[in-house]
Amino acid sequence: MSELKPPSFVSAQMVADRAGVSRSAVSRTFTDGASVSEATRRKVLEAADALGYHVNHLARGLRERSNIVCLVVADMTTPIRARMVDVLTRKLQASGKITMVINTETDTESVSAALRQTLNYRADATVVLSGTPPASLIETCISNGQQVILINRDERLQGSSSLGVDNAMAGREALFLLRRAGCERLGLITSNARTASLVEREAVFVEAAAAEGLQVVVTEAGPTSYESGQEAARRVFGRSEAPDGVFCVTDLLALGFMDVARRDFGLAIPDDLCVVGFDDIEQAGWASYQLTTFRQPLNPMADEVVDLLLQPQRAVSERRMIEPIPVWRRSVRPGKR
Amino acid sequence: MSELKPPSFVSAQMVADRAGVSRSAVSRTFTDGASVSEATRRKVLEAADALGYHVNHLARGLRERSNIVCLVVADMTTPIRARMVDVLTRKLQASGKITMVINTETDTESVSAALRQTLNYRADATVVLSGTPPASLIETCISNGQQVILINRDERLQGSSSLGVDNAMAGREALFLLRRAGCERLGLITSNARTASLVEREAVFVEAAAAEGLQVVVTEAGPTSYESGQEAARRVFGRSEAPDGVFCVTDLLALGFMDVARRDFGLAIPDDLCVVGFDDIEQAGWASYQLTTFRQPLNPMADEVVDLLLQPQRAVSERRMIEPIPVWRRSVRPGKR
DNA sequence: AAAGCGATTGCACACAAGTGCATTTCTTCG
């Protein structure tokens, strides 16, 4: 039989009609702790099943929390970002939230538009993985009762809680590793993204080197990518004085850098050149690279996010710092040559 | 105990009060084509701005389409999946939709739970990238007026529209490439995922080889991953009769396979061994691999999805096939040795 | 000035839920 009515979602009213009870009874059947007799509950569940009823979370979200969390993210295809999104969606789901992903550019205008979307959908919280939203907009979010959590972003934005890895530690430790390997001519490879995190890793590394009386040649190629790493290597080894120890502020940069150093300039790693990365993306562990790097502990970070969500009062202006975990592989010599 | 009013979202009513107009006027101000005088519109916009008002899309979604699209996906960290999610979220956003990501396992029970979530949030459509939902649940979605679009899934699920790359073409072409390179002892590497797509690539490759009187040694390692590719290589080259031409049904498998073949068994690619992959993930183009493979045309696929969303009537039980694009790199010889 | 007419505006309802409160039903005990 062909239906006249266009298909549409089945509501609690329809279930109530079919079960011969009031709509309230249906509502209570699907609400924990509400008072419903076993008999009605059975009738309701049966009718709901027959009609294919599903509670409308949108309508529910009108009165109480929506249970929606927005993830504002750029460069999703980057391995580290993909993992972040993966881990976060998993943990958020496990704690009863649903994730909306807003794929954006990193410029302020795009991020602002993303934040506004976040408000449009009454998200309980927004987690920002990329870009830096304007303070005024964050304030709007917060005055609307929405939490804002920044990950690896510029710290100290009034009212938002923020969360990041200890870049300074990585910068110092990277220098230590390269020096222990006996590297004398140090290089640093970074991208033009100029993120707070990247800048800090660079600054601390350069500073720590200066403290030992060493100068660092800093090379900034294009965006944070494999190709930029390649480009940086071409530039670095095209010069007269080539480095023998390099800290790449990102694994992707490191991998591109290594490939060109080895293939185009015939350098052996770690014999002629030591390389340290940051992130510990999957590819860093591949046999072709075996990159020594610092792991962003994504699971603990995601746990922290969930924790902040569950205790909103904790969240105000708090800044949590997480230690990256050194991962020793073969791109740095264990001792001097 | 004097409770401060908890911060909450500002509603159209508040804006109306402040602007001294009716709530309808506010609603009309934010509705295209509605009739509002320039004067009230200005007053409303001013009040809205002052209060930080944002239209509640949840409430809007009660009456009309929610503009929510759910993406059901597993293995998000896999480069190909990450790119799919990236491209899809981008294109969906561009056409005014918002994406909810449901990160799931591939087993039927998890996928079913994901589909139910989809219904709970009144998504206009669900796009399934992983796993195979039970037909009954798809039917429920459709009878609720929700579109279901399956990508690279088992075809022919009543009522859903489905979309996939031409695996048969890839299987045939892979054989052609290897034969042209003069490979005599053929191997095929697959995972234990047993997806329809993977199975088809395998079947067609084996069949095409049989048509030329050649037998293919099929190796199935663990899940679809780099590590499984490594494992497969260890097994394959541990045997007496090693292949000189291999089709890996996935780039990730291919990369792991290549690394072990070269590093642990000293094989030169493409001189001693030719390798063909599938997907064209970013890493396939890296200098260390230069893998010849087939690109999944993600942009056209995403365009197709958006197209199906905008023309729901088209969507019923349609199956669209997209040709993968051969990408010739250096893992296969251009001619016989 | 009155009528005509189109552009605005507000009322009230619909959408789909949860819940306080009053009412009804059931259970249990005296």
Place this chain on the structure above:
DNA sequence: CGAAGAAATGCACTTGTGTGCAATCGCTTT
């Protein structure tokens, strides 16, 4: 058998929108 108490139920209101319908406003025309 009746009353007290507990459990179950339904009514009506709430959440924030969009919109049909009727009323009103302002302007033009005769």
